[in-house]
Amino acid sequence: MKVMLLIDFLRFMKKKLKTFLFSLSIFINLFSFNKEDFWKIYREWKKIPEIKKEFLEKWNKGERDLELAKILGMISYEEGDYTEAKRFFESFKSDDNEYLFYYARTLEKLNLFTEAIEVYSKIKEGRYSEEAKKRIDEIEASKKSYSYEILPEVIKKLIKESQNLEKDVQAGAIVLIDSGTYRIFSDSTSILDIHFAVKILNDRGKRRFAEMELPYDSTDEVVEIIYARTIKPEEKKVIPVGRKHIRDVSKYLNFPLYSNARVKIISFPEVEEGSVLEYRARYKISKLIDDRFTVFTFSVQGNFPYMKQYFEIIFPESLNIDYKDYRRGYLEKDLSLKPEVKKEGKNFKYIWKIDYIPEIIKEENMPPLAEIVDYVRISNFKTWENIYEWWKKLYEEKIETDENIRKKVKDLIKGVKKEREKAERIYSWVCENIRYVAVEYGEAGFRPHTASEIFLNKYGDCKDQAILLISMLRYAGIKAYPVLIGTVGTYPLDENFPSLYFNHAIALCEVEEEEVFLDPTGETVSFGDLPSGDQGRKVLVFKDDNFEIKETPLIEPEFNKVFKKMEIVVKKDESIKGERIVITDGVFNAGQRWYFKYTKKKQIEETLKRKINSITPGGKLLKWSVEGMDELKNNIVLKMSFEGKKYFSKAGILRIVPDWGGLDSGLCSLEERNYPLYFRFLSENEYEIDIELPKNYSVFYLPKKIEIDNRWFYFLREYKFKNKTLKLHQISRWKKRVIDVNEYKEFRKVFNDILQKIEDKAVLKVDK
Numbered sequence: 001m002k003v004m005l006l007i008d009f010l011r012f013m014k015k016k017l018k019t020f021l022f023s024l025s026i027f028i029n030l031f032s033f034n035k036e037d038f039w040k041i042y043r044e045w046k047k048i049p050e051i052k053k054e055f056l057e058k059w060n061k062g063e064r065d066l067e068l069a070k071i072l073g074m075i076s077y078e079e080g081d082y083t084e085a086k087r088f089f090e091s092f093k094s095d096d097n098e099y100l101f102y103y104a105r106t107l108e109k110l111n112l113f114t115e116a117i118e119v120y121s122k123i124k125e126g127r128y129s130e131e132a133k134k135r136i137d138e139i140e141a142s143k144k145s146y147s148y149e150i151l152p153e154v155i156k157k158l159i160k161e162s163q164n165l166e167k168d169v170q171a172g173a174i175v176l177i178d179s180g181t182y183r184i185f186s187d188s189t190s191i192l193d194i195h196f197a198v199k200i201l202n203d204r205g206k207r208r209f210a211e212m213e214l215p216y217d218s219t220d221e222v223v224e225i226i227y228a229r230t231i232k233p234e235e236k237k238v239i240p241v242g243r244k245h246i247r248d249v250s251k252y253l254n255f256p257l258y259s260n261a262r263v264k265i266i267s268f269p270e271v272e273e274g275s276v277l278e279y280r281a282r283y284k285i286s287k288l289i290d291d292r293f294t295v296f297t298f299s300v301q302g303n304f305p306y307m308k309q310y311f312e313i314i315f316p317e318s319l320n321i322d323y324k325d326y327r328r329g330y331l332e333k334d335l336s337l338k339p340e341v342k343k344e345g346k347n348f349k350y351i352w353k354i355d356y357i358p359e360i361i362k363e364e365n366m367p368p369l370a371e372i373v374d375y376v377r378i379s380n381f382k383t384w385e386n387i388y389e390w391w392k393k394l395y396e397e398k399i400e401t402d403e404n405i406r407k408k409v410k411d412l413i414k415g416v417k418k419e420r421e422k423a424e425r426i427y428s429w430v431c432e433n434i435r436y437v438a439v440e441y442g443e444a445g446f447r448p449h450t451a452s453e454i455f456l457n458k459y460g461d462c463k464d465q466a467i468l469l470i471s472m473l474r475y476a477g478i479k480a481y482p483v484l485i486g487t488v489g490t491y492p493l494d495e496n497f498p499s500l501y502f503n504h505a506i507a508l509c510e511v512e513e514e515e516v517f518l519d520p521t522g523e524t525v526s527f528g529d530l531p532s533g534d535q536g537r538k539v540l541v542f543k544d545d546n547f548e549i550k551e552t553p554l555i556e557p558e559f560n561k562v563f564k565k566m567e568i569v570v571k572k573d574e575s576i577k578g579e580r581i582v583i584t585d586g587v588f589n590a591g592q593r594w595y596f597k598y599t600k601k602k603q604i605e606e607t608l609k610r611k612i613n614s615i616t617p618g619g620k621l622l623k624w625s626v627e628g629m630d631e632l633k634n635n636i637v638l639k640m641s642f643e644g645k646k647y648f649s650k651a652g653i654l655r656i657v658p659d660w661g662g663l664d665s666g667l668c669s670l671e672e673r674n675y676p677l678y679f680r681f682l683s684e685n686e687y688e689i690d691i692e693l694p695k696n697y698s699v700f701y702l703p704k705k706i707e708i709d710n711r712w713f714y715f716l717r718e719y720k721f722k723n724k725t726l727k728l729h730q731i732s733r734w735k736k737r738v739i740d741v742n743e744y745k746e747f748r749k750v751f752n753d754i755l756q757k758i759e760d761k762a763v764l765k766v767d768k
Contacts, residue, residue: 113139165356173198183315216264302373310354337374360372408429481542483508484505495549535681554682560683564581567692667751682734
């Protein structure tokens with residue numbers, strides 16, 4: 001009654017008095033309010049923006065006292081501004097229990113656990129003393145241990161059974177249980193309960209699991225760690241994880257636009273070989289996608305063996321959720337990924353129960369796990385139109401320009417008539433001037449920021465950079481559209497099962513009757529090229545009135561190229577002087593540009609010196625230069641000159657010529673493969689070496705020309721000798737991204753045959 005009386009009185013006094021502080025002081029003298037009353041009042045006050053401003057103005061004028069520090073500290077704590085709350089609480093020393101309690105809670109939120117315990121310890125009696133003791137116990141929980149007998153029988157059973165597996169496991173750990181129950185309610189809220197336990201076998205397992213991360217989006221999600229503990233079976237001891245071993249931090253601390261992307265980190269105590277790390281956690285999710293859609297994916301195999309997997313989804317019949325299972329054919333196990341389906345009233349329940357699944361033993365040059373593991377995808381998007389309409393609502397108002405953007409576009413395209421060049425200039429400016437924050441699509445929400453906000457801040461994630469680029473292109477009169485893409489390493493888009501397959505956003509523009517995909521997060525990628533992870537992927541293009549599913553180009557090897565030319569002059573004393581040039585294109589060009597942009601000059605020089613010494617032992621780098629760094633469209637050209645005391649290997653009067661072309665001899669080291677041979681992109685390497693010889697040199701032996709062209713690659717090596725100059729020309733061009741297991745044997749035979757042939761070296765003779 002007195003709370004409502006105060007609220008009504010404050011509303012009345014707002015019209016009559018200059019300040020709420022005076023109104024508050026009247027009631028402080030007339031009534032005593034407990035904590036609950038205070039915050040009921042404050043929550044009502046939050047609707048009146050003047051109140052906190054008034055408190056701060058009084059504080060900033062120097063009119064400070066303990067009561068004002070307490071109110072401002074508690075308000076800042078309630079609003080989640082813990083750094084500000086700490087500033088107010090530290091301004092005065094007090095033995096007021098409420099003051100101390102909220103000060104200690106603030107320190108906890110800032111992960112200052114030792115300091116928090118110190119402050120809690122000062123609360124000796126009164127209404128906050130019991131709560132303070134509880135907080136201290138929770139923080140220091142890991143100093144206690146409990147009996148092994150408290151563990152559920154299922155965990156004890158799995159721990160015992162895992163002993164029989166250890167000798168055959170190559171991984172650093174065995175996952176005992178990976179369980180999830182996802183409940184969706186009719187009001188669009190949902191809860192995900194997770195139970196995870198893993199047994200550590202060695203240091204590799206400890207490095208991977210001793211700290212576990214639970215990422216979440218604080219806009220719509222709350223994560224509660226129900227318990228976490230280290231189990232030591234041999235000692236029959238269970239050590240709970242204390243509050244001070246659980247941190248709740250921003251995932252992108254330096255980028256306030258993405259402060260909602262957070263992560264809870266559990267640091268398990270006393271982890272050693274044989275330990276079992278277990279936790280239960282609950283995600284409380286306040287809304288579904290567009291209040292009605294949900295998507296979920298789980299795979300059944302990974303880099304660690306799984307003893308028991310369980311996933312359950314419970315949902316209202318009205319949501320009409322579908323699933324689809326994908327078998328890749330690499331897991332040698334009779335496994336069904338069809339769920340057990342139950343109907344409970346107005347709810348459906350899908351249940352997957354999966355027993356032991358072995359680890360994946362990695363092979364060199366194998367595809368990403370998402371390309372080879374079996375998995376299940378869950379979605380209730382019925383059509384691609386559903387996805388198109390939902391995301392279009394989120395981004396379309398963000399595509400806009402303000403005066404600053406319009407001025408920049410005008411400056412960039414001034415005097416330019418060709419549409420492609422306009423697009424290229426705008427794209428290059430965004431790549432080079434908007435700092436990329438590597439937040440995956442959906443990780444910090446699906447809604448992009450406005451183009452003007454990104455332009456002002458000069459940083460953004462993929463969807464933000466795409467929105468700014470599209471806004472600028474459209475202002476220049478160029479058609480441009482957002483594109484959602486799942487990059488290499490994510491599950492491929494299935495046109496027959498609409499869902500969110502995407503972890504990235506890029507753009508598509510139309511210039512001079514050509515469609516060009518653009519990824520502005522590729523800071524050093526030239527216009528028309530794409531990062532390797534974007535190539536050859538099915539994508540969803542958001543046109544103005546409809547959507548299109550397209551495939552990004554897999555750039556031809558001739559445009560992902562390294563060309564190397566070396567000219568060497570051999571003197572009569574066999575010392576040499578040489579010139580070397582390296583010209584890159586495509587993915588190699590982006591890599592070179594990045595290297596020269598972000599590597600210190602001294603480090604570059606040291607790398608080049610090592611290269612020269614590999615050509616001529618004890619050689620000296622005379623000078624070097626890099627061209628093409630000024631514009632993204634340019635090829636990077638590295639030039640260097642050098643000298644050395646020798647180049648050939650001696651064998652009496654014979655000189656063996658080194659072969660600087662070569663192939664990766666380890667590519668086919670495995671006699672058989674369990675997984676395909678995989679290349680991230682198609683590529684070409686071309687070498688030209690000209691060696692000018694003294695008059696007393698002659699050719700003793702030249703290898704025959706090798707030229708092979710098949711469905712996998714093209715290879716050429718050819719020596720020529722003319723006018724005392726020995727020339728070597730070599731090309732290796734990879735034409736296929738994936739070499740399947742069933743063709744690997746044939747490929748290996750052809751490839752190893754070439755390796756044998758290129759062992760044949762050119763030999764010169766020195767006449768006296």
